[in-house]
Amino acid sequence: MKPVTVDMLRAHLMAASLTAMGTEVFALLALLVLPVSRQVFGSATFQLLALALIIGGVIVMRRFAYAAFELAIQSRHAIPHIGPTRPVSVAANCPRRWLVILHLRFTGRPFVLAGY
Secondary structure, eight states, X not given: XXXXXXXXXXXXXXXXXXXXXXXXXXXHHHHHHSOOOGGGGGSHHHHHHXXXXXXXXXXXXXXXXXXXXXXXXXXXXXXXXXXXXSOEEEETTOTTHHHHHHHHHHHTOOEEEEOO
């Protein structure tokens, strides 16, 4: 597998695992607060709901990362260069740098951190 593909898969799996962790915390809180039996969490309905929440969470993360990337381009904190192999320059002082880098990892675009 190409390193770019591995990096894209790693970004998606990281987003999915963070969303799964949030779903698990939500289920734990529901177990503690609401009168829910433990058998509910083993049902196929709950498993499908958890899968839908994880997929939805990854989609929401992708949208937030894309919006942060667009804002960084508008504020000149990120400068995309023309060409598929030329990296995007991301300023070190970008306020949403981690989301911008997450978007670049989701899309497989190369990037460099610039000190401007």
